[in-house]
Amino acid sequence: MELLQLEHYGKTLRLEASMAGWQQLYWGDQIVSQITASEFAEGKKSHEFELFQQAALNELPLTPDADQPESVTIKCKLDIELEWQPFLLNYSFYENEELIKEASRNEKDIEQQTPIKVVSEPKKISILGLGSLALKLFKSAKIIKVVLAGASIAAYSWFFSFQFAAALIACLVFHEYGHIRAMKYFGMKTKGIYLIPFVGGLAVSDEKINTRWQDVVISIMGPTFGLIMSLVCLIIYWLTGSEFFAGLATFNALLNLFNLLPILPLDGGHILKSISFSMNSKIGLLACVLGAAAGVFISYALGLALLGFLLLIGSVEIVFEWRARFNSHLLPLDRYGQLFSTTWYLLTVGALIGIIFYFAKSGDQLLSLPLIILGS
Numbered sequence: 542m543e544l545l546q547l548e549h550y551g552k553t554l555r556l557e558a559s560m561a562g563w564q565q566l567y568w569g570d571q572i573v574s575q576i577t578a579s580e581f582a583e584g585k586k587s588h589e590f591e592l593f594q595q596a597a598l599n600e601l602p603l604t605p606d607a608d609q610p611e612s613v614t615i616k617c618k619l620d621i622e623l624e625w626q627p628f629l630l631n632y633s634f635y636e637n638e639e640l641i642k643e644a645s646r647n648e649k650d651i652e653q654q655t656p657i658k659v660v661s662e663p664k665k666i667s668i669l670g671l672g673s674l675a676l677k678l679f680k681s682a683k684i685i686k687v688v689l690a691g692a693s694i695a696a697y698s699w700f701f702s703f704q705f706a707a708a709l710i711a712c713l714v715f716h717e718y719g720h721i722r723a724m725k726y727f728g729m730k731t732k733g734i735y736l737i738p739f740v741g742g743l744a745v746s747d748e749k750i751n752t753r754w755q756d757v758v759i760s761i762m763g764p765t766f767g768l769i770m771s772l773v774c775l776i777i778y779w780l781t782g783s784e785f786f787a788g789l790a791t792f793n794a795l796l797n798l799f800n801l802l803p804i805l806p807l808d809g810g811h812i813l814k815s816i817s818f819s820m821n822s823k824i825g826l827l828a829c830v831l832g833a834a835a836g837v838f839i840s841y842a843l844g845l846a847l848l849g850f851l852l853l854i855g856s857v858e859i860v861f862e863w864r865a866r867f868n869s870h871l872l873p874l875d876r877y878g879q880l881f882s883t884t885w886y887l888l889t890v891g892a893l894i895g896i897i898f899y900f901a902k903s904g905d906q907l908l909s910l911p912l913i914i915l916g917s
Contacts, residue, residue, distance in 0.1 A: 542557065542558065542559065542651075542751075542869070542870040542871065542872055543555060543556070543557055543654070543656050543657065543870070544556050544557070544558050544623070544630055544646065544651070545621075545630065545632060545646065546654065546657065547634060547642065549568065549617075549634075550592070552568055552569035553567075553568075553569065553657060554566070554567070554568055554619070554634075555567040555568075555657055556588075556619070556621070556632075558623070559578070559582075560582050560625055560873060561578045561582065562576070562577075562578040562579040562581060562582040563575070563576060563577055563578040563579075564576040564586060564588070566588045566590070566619060568590070568592075573588075573590035573617075574588035574589060574590050574619075576588075582623075582625065583623050583624055583625055584622065584623065585620070585621070585622045586620075586621050586622075586623065587618060587619070587620050587621075588618065588619040588620075588621075589616070589617070589618045589619075590617050591614055591615065591616055591617065592614075592615040592617060593613070593614055593615070615636060615637060616636070616637050616638070617634070617635065617636055618634070618635040618638075619632060619633070619634050619635075620632065620633045620634075620635070621633075625873065625875075626819075626873065626874075626875035626876055627647075627648065627875035627876075627877070628647060628648045628651065628872055628873075628875065629645065629646075629647055630645060630646040630647075631644075631645045632644065632645070632646075648752060648754065648872060648875075651751050651752055651872045652727060652751055652752050652754075652755060653728065654751060656749065656751065656870065704785075705785065705788065705789065708785075708789050709789065709792060709793065709796075712767065712770045712771075712774075712789065712793040712796075713796065714734060715766050715767065715769075715770050716763045716764065716766050716767040716770070716796075716797060716800075717734040717744045717763060718734070718744075718766060719762035719763040719764075719765055719766030719767070720744035720759055720760075720762055720763045721734065721744050722762060722766075723758050723759040723762040724744065724746050724748075724759055726758070727750075727755050727758075727759070729746050729748040729750075730746060730747060730748055731744065731746045732746060732747060744763070750871065751870075751871065751872060752871055752872040753815035753816075753818065753819050753871050753872060753873050753874045753878070754815075754872075754874055754878055754882075756811050756812075756814075756815045756871065757811070757812050757815045757816070757874070757878070757882045757885075759811075760808040760809075760811040760812050760815075761808065761812055761882070761885055761886060761889065763797075763800065763808055764797045764798075764800055764801050764808055764889050764893070765885075765889060767793060767794075767796070767797035767800070767893075768794070768797060768889055768892055768893060770793055771789075771790045771791075771793045771794045771797070771893070771896050772790075772892075772896075774786045774787075774789045774790035774793065775787075775790045775896060775899075778790060784905070784908070787900055787903070787905075787908055788907060788908060790896055790900065791896060791897055791899075791900040791901075791908055791911050792910075792911060794893045794894075794896040794897050794911065795893075795897060795911040795914065795915075797893055798890065798893040798894065798897070798915075801886070801889065801890055801893070802852065803852060804854065809886075812882065812886050813886070815871070815874060815882070816874065816879050816882050816883055816886075818869060818873065819873035819874035819875075819878070819879055820879065836849075836852050837849045837852050837853045840852055844915075844916045846915075846916055897911045897912050897915070898912065
């Protein structure tokens with residue numbers, strides 16, 4: 542991931558590093574210094590390199606030019622002190638032992654930077670992934686939004702009444718609005734909301750994220766807004782006794798709960814991947830495995846067989862990909878971020894399951910359907 546960008550003689554001096562310990566310093570597109578991977582991923586490091594200034598041409602090549610004997614050697618040195626969790630980078634840049642710049646960078650600076658070298662992570666082929674890709678191809682056409690919204694209403698009307706389908710679509714839009722609000726909080730430009738029949742919705746942005754914290758917040762704000770909507774419907778049900786709002790509360794909870802499953806590209810997959818990939822030790826991986834095992838056990842103990850099975854599949858996938866965490870360009874969560882994100886995730890999942898159980902106890906066949914689905 543890119544930790545530092547510094548303008549130097551018309552080119553960008555760029556420092557890339559990984560929690561595995563390796564560091565590479567670029568001047569433009571050329572590597573001028575590198576440190577191999579080691580167990581010492583933090584602490585003080587020093588990068589030294591030389592530039593050769595040709596007085597006649599006023600250029601700065603990396604090697605001396607034989608045709609230009611009058612060249613001046615410029616010795617450059619970048620001293621850094623790096624801490625990953627919480628992230629803090631102190632750096633000093635010297636030119637011929639003269640201090641040119643001294644400053645520090647934190648997670649907020651990484652969030653706001655635009656990477657010079659955009660790293661695209663390999664994406665797995667899935668039905669949801671292909672649907673997302675197809676949607677992005679048409680996202681410039683506004684009429685697609687209208688067509689997809691109409692298709693979504695028709696799809697849900699197949700199972701429910703038109704009024705209930707329209708209300709459920711409104712809940713999905715509110716869910717996606719949670720993603721949009723989070724993107725705008727981080728200063729990202731958004732392209733709008735697209736509804737996908739039988740799947741849910743998609744909040745689109747062209748801008749890339751730089752940190753795991755951004756990934757967690759953007760991903761979990763959708764289900765959080767969905768939970769708020771279910772709670773509002775629950776309160777209205779208590780005040781009016783309307784089964785319409787009871788059904789809306791429980792089916793909206795079901796949709797948001799499925800969205801929190803640890804399977805990519807669902808929100809839950811992004812959240813748990815960011816948490817587990819930020820754990821830079823085998824103890825962290827063990828904690829992730831034990832947490833997943835506890836989730837599967839609780840799911841089966843409550844009779845939520847489908848939820849437990851999908852949780853198991855998603856957790857195994859994330860554990861197998863854990864070794865690839867060093868290849869990511871995203872800044873990892875610190876210890877507080879990991880704990881806060883895990884607590885936020887578990888409380889949201891627990892609240893959604895609680896709503897589903899609450900209405901299932903009413904004895905109404907339709908209101909019991911979400912719990913039946915989870916227990917299948």
